[in-house]
């Protein structure tokens with residue numbers, strides 16, 4: 001058997017998504033919440049998990065958790081679809097939509113890698129529109145691409161990963177109002193900026209909002225939230241696997257809602273730490289940090305970014321590196337950690353810069 005003859009061409013041409021997995025003492029590469037749960041809350045959670053009937057399938061469609069989230073987000077239950085992280089929801093959207101040979105999926109770049117990977121896997125053509133020099137949407141180029149390719153889906157990460165900024169809202173309004181298809185506004189980093197397009201769902205029927213618990217303390221359990229008009233959710237439900245969100249995750253989702261203030265306090269600490277980290281990076285010669293509305297900071301290095309990255313890693317500090325070609329060729333991205341982690345990162349970075 002020749003496996004290469006059986007696999008789709010677009011899959012053969014891809015590399016599997018690479019996640020750096022070196023042992024490290026300080027992990028600042030994946031935009032996770034650096035704070036863990038208190039002992040008390042851990043015990044409380046274990047108690048609620050114990051009550052789950054592990055021999056039974058989970059609540060299909062996560063009805064109870066959807067009911068609670070609907071109250072929390074002030075939307076109808078029929079507007080919610082939950083997934084195994086927002087990664088799964090991105091894949092569901094791409095699976096459900098036709099792959100239009102004349103058109104494609106429009107994304108500004110650089111942005112979150114999974115839009116492109118999912119689009120290629122689902123057989124879509126992908127149209128990448130470079131961001132402008134301030135990492136904002138190049139609205140003329142976006143509108144030109146949309147007129148030419150008439151995309152069924154446009155993905156906007158808001159704030160954008162990996163640049164960290166919120167796009168200009170007027171530009172989003174223009175994209176949504178001009179789009180014949182759906183515009184997906186991915187608000188994975190919403191907690192760190194408090195700016196959302198969720199209220200716009202009332203007036204923009206072609207808008208889809210994505211949220212996740214991954215950035216606020218529950219990356220391990222994989223819970224993504226999609227909010228859209230009920231007819232959109234109804235169609236996506238046909239593509240969703242019946243038990244895509246397991247019972248433990250559903251329970252932890254409810255636990256999160258019951259204790260939201262604890263996680264909100266952690267977010268506030270991250271926002272404070274972000275400011276301190278930004279100011280400190282700004283003071284380093286050869287480093288230019290970009291303002292961030294998320295829980296990470298992108299920074300460019302005038303030289304040797306691969307050396308800086310490898311030296312940090314060899315000293316047990318993991319951040320995110322990007323391909324040396326392309327718009328992020330000089331850039332690295334660091335997740336905002338706990339105060340002591342940020343201090344240690346800065347101390348080691350200073351040493352590396354002075355070597």
Ligand SMILES: Cc1ncc(COP(=O)(O)O)c(C=O)c1O
Nearest residue numbers: 085086087112157161188212214
């Ligand atoms: C913009 C954006 N959307 C979605 C995700 C993935 O979220 P999840 O962990 O819920 O799959 C990430 C993760 O880094 C992200 O940066």
